[in-house]
Amino acid sequence: MLDDKISAAESVDIGYLDRGTFFGDGVYEVVRTAGGRIFGLEYRMQRFAHSLAELRINGIDIEEIDSRVKTAYKKSSLADAVIYWHITRGCGPRSHTWNDSIRPRFYLQITPLKDASQKKQHGVDVMSLPDIRWKRCDIKSLNLLPNVLAVQAAKEKNCEEPILVDENGCITEGASAAFFAVINGVLRTAPLTTNVLPSITRCFVLHIAEHIGIEVDQTAVSLEEAYNADELMISASTRDVLPVVKFDDKIIAAGRPGEYTMKIMAEFEKFINGKTTLPWPKLVFRNKNEFNVPQALIK
Numbered sequence: 001m002l003d004d005k006i007s008a009a010e011s012v013d014i015g016y017l018d019r020g021t022f023f024g025d026g027v028y029e030v031v032r033t034a035g036g037r038i039f040g041l042e043y044r045m046q047r048f049a050h051s052l053a054e055l056r057i058n059g060i061d062i063e064e065i066d067s068r069v070k071t072a073y074k075k076s077s078l079a080d081a082v083i084y085w086h087i088t089r090g091c092g093p094r095s096h097t098w099n100d101s102i103r104p105r106f107y108l109q110i111t112p113l114k115d116a117s118q119k120k121q122h123g124v125d126v127m128s129l130p131d132i133r134w135k136r137c138d139i140k141s142l143n144l145l146p147n148v149l150a151v152q153a154a155k156e157k158n159c160e161e162p163i164l165v166d167e168n169g170c171i172t173e174g175a176s177a178a179f180f181a182v183i184n185g186v187l188r189t190a191p192l193t194t195n196v197l198p199s200i201t202r203c204f205v206l207h208i209a210e211h212i213g214i215e216v217d218q219t220a221v222s223l224e225e226a227y228n229a230d231e232l233m234i235s236a237s238t239r240d241v242l243p244v245v246k247f248d249d250k251i252i253a254a255g256r257p258g259e260y261t262m263k264i265m266a267e268f269e270k271f272i273n274g275k276t277t278l279p280w281p282k283l284v285f286r287n288k289n290e291f292n293v294p295q296a297l298i299k
Contacts, residue, residue: 017094019088019102023096026142027052027086027139027140028084029084029085030082030083030237030238031237032238035079041069044200045062045066047283048062049062052087065085065106068108082111082237083108083109083110084109085107085108087104087106090102116240119160120241123242123246123253125244126232127153127154129165130164131146131172132146133164133195137195137196138193160242169222171222172190172195173190173197177235178202178234178235181225181226181231182260183221184230187205187260188218189221190220190221191219192284201235201241201268203282203284204271205233212263214263227250230260231252231259231260232252240265240268241264241268243265
């Protein structure tokens, strides 16, 4: 039955039988563009390949996916855009198991990038919520229901981002963003384990900090430490780096973007616009696997 109409099984569009719909059985990626250039696509392709491999979705030609993304973007008329794509394991009768003959399905969309300039200038509010996600958040999978519920809850409280707190009272990350605290002049963020996404913007923020003389400590931040931090910030592919000026009911950095945050934001803008003099960072998964990425990434 589709809505209120009964149909023969063989007449149902195969898309209704996608394992992405049944199980969230797939992986996705998001990349932004700036002034007609795709920013750091090769980083996303490295992470996309990692996610596919971890879910055992085989037979995907990453170079072909890279080509599809570039071709689709060239045909768009958007200078500043968000490119989203995903691959599901494929379609078939609902079953937890699959066979190797199943054919993966690809989807891509391009939408305008929302202007975040006011948020960058004035900062944003965030709120804490329990981290109830699965234990493989290093995989960028389509299983996002806990994230969806958290982001909706934050929206209803007029907050930019829900900040997720584990059972030990430590912050893992935002539901759709990386999270950082500046405490006594040191930039702190949770280490990369299986419960934290290897965020591309996180990679850039840490790289920038190290190159402009800010000490970095990849040690989890407790909720209480975050409330009393000198500065807080979040980062995401579609929003870049945003200052946090209020966390729950606590005012951060006197309610203004902090000094270190602004320095990191400024240098990140140079990367986005292709004007940085810094080397490009290495993408790291779970603090052990490094991927060297060529300097010329903006194409």
